Amino acid sequence: xxxxxxxxxxxxxxxxxxxxxxxxxxxxxxxxxxxxxxxxxxxxxxxxxxxxxxxxxxxx
Numbered sequence: 001x002x003x004x005x006x007x008x009x010x011x012x013x014x015x016x017x018x019x020x021x022x023x024x025x026x027x028x029x030x031x032x033x034x035x036x037x038x039x040x041x042x043x044x045x046x047x048x049x050x051x052x053x054x055x056x057x058x059x060x
Contacts, residue, residue, distance in 0.1 A: 005032040005041075012036040019043040022053035 006029055009015030013036070016022070020032075020043050034041050045053060 004043075005030045007032055007034065007041065010036070012039065014039075014042055017045055019045050019053065024053065 004020060004023065006023055006025055007015070007018065007020040008031055009018070009021040010033070012018070012021070020041060022045060032041065
């Protein structure tokens with residue numbers, strides 16, 4: 001369960017490689033809605049993060 005603000009990834013071209021979009025949400029998850037054109041909250045998925053992310057095609 002990530003202790004971060006996640007993102008729904010609306011209109012974002014980087015969402016499939018972003019931990020804030022791909023992380024598995026908790027039942028009490030907080031979400032943010034950054035502007036996809038100027039988002040400075042992008043968090044590239046590292047190898048150690050891959051086990052904690054949803055599968056491709058799954059929605060978070």
